[in-house]
Amino acid sequence: MANKGLKAAELISHPAFKNLKWKLPPTEEGYAEVAKGRSGGPFKLWYEVHGKGATRIVWIMGLGAYRTAWKRQTRYFGLTHDQYTSLVFDNRGAGKSDKPTCRYSTSEMAKDIADLLVQVKWLKDDFTLLDPKQKINVVGVSMGGMIAQELGIFLPSGTLNTLFLVSTWPRAVRTVPYMEHLKQRANMFIPRDIDIQLDGICDRLFSNDFLAVPDTEGDEAYGPGGPNYPTNRDRYAAGEMDKRMDPDGFTKKGFILQAIAAGWHYKSPEQVRDMAKHVGEGRVAVAHGTVDKMLTFNHGELLRDEIGESVEWRKYEAEAMS
Structure with missing residues (x-):
């Protein structure tokens, strides 16, 4: 593991943490x-x-992440290019959404997303398009890509214009020995020093060059705005610290239930x-990184x-692509 950056205490004390x-x-x-x-419902x-x-465009985020992780996509497809409308949201179990x-x-x-699309008046109560000329494009990353697969099955045929599945899997395929596989799964839930956690998640999500x-x-x-951190690694780790300091948005219960x-x-x-x-036909796209350490490349293939x-x-x- 390379590119270890600022420690948690240094990230928080850095002037950029306020911005x-x-x-x-x-x-x-x-x-x-x-x-x-439905089970656990209704909730918000x-x-x-x-x-x-x-x-x-509907953007579906991955495990334990907030809608704000789509910041660059939101900027491009919601602010700087006026031909688009983007819908971002927090999945159940994360952020400002409920954690049933x-x-x-x-x-x-x-199905939560289908209900949401009815609420924002993109779909009718029967989940067909409110405006037949405005089909919906769906992008899902990691766990969001798994949810997107289910959405593609659940919604009536002809509702989606495109379905873009990023760094995801149709099912888990073990590529390491069984005991190593169990160790990797268990490591998600074992309490560790926060600096070890930050180094680990940065290493799994991004290349050393990017960090x-x-x-x-x-x-x-x-x-x-405001000052910058020394590196991309430090900026991302600061965001993780900010999220983990949010006792209502980032909870152990919500994370575990999403992981399940x-x-x-x-x-x-x-x-x-x-x-x-x-x-x-021709409306589904798949993208994957060759050395993805979170969901390995063979799953994309x-x-x-x-x-x-x-x-x-x-x-x-x-x-893994952010």
Whole structure:
């Protein structure tokens, strides 16, 4: 593991820690009640709509992450390019959304999103398009890509314009010896020193080259302003510290319940093919990094192969994509 940066205490005491939030004013924001009549429901999801363009995009975040992790995508597809409208939100169990005590699954989390799309008037009560000319584009990363697969199956055929699955899997495929596999799974839940945690998550999510690049986020348009951290690693780790200091948004219960949903996600080869056909020929894209340490590259290849020749495939010589 390389590119160890500032310690947790140094991240917090750095002047940039006061300026972590991007300035991305939403067109609409609020709570949507979802899961009426379903296990654990009803409960509320926090959402934001950015932009007023005709091309609608739903962004589905991964395990333990907030909607704010889509900051650059929100800026591009919600502020600086007026042909788009972007919907970002916190999944159940994270951020400003509720954290119901029940079993989470990627299929139920997909239904949460379908309910949300009804609330924001992108879909009718029967989950068909409110405006047939405005099909919906869905992007899901990591666990969000698993939820996106379920959404592609659940919504009526013809609802989605495109489905973009990033750094995700149709199901877990073990690529290391069994005991090492168990160790990797257990490490997610073993309490560790915060500095070890920060080094570990940065190492799993990003390449060493990216982590070592000088931070410029404070200077970016719609960015947080203020001074910069020494490196990208320190900027990301500071965001993780800020999240972990949020006792209401980032909870052990919410994280574990989301992790269970991701770990139990399973789509057979037949289900993957049926999903792609249901969404539509040539409307599903898959992207994966070759040395992804979170969800290994073979999972992206598996998803690509099982979708078949109609898939739009992007291979990146990099680690997990942010």
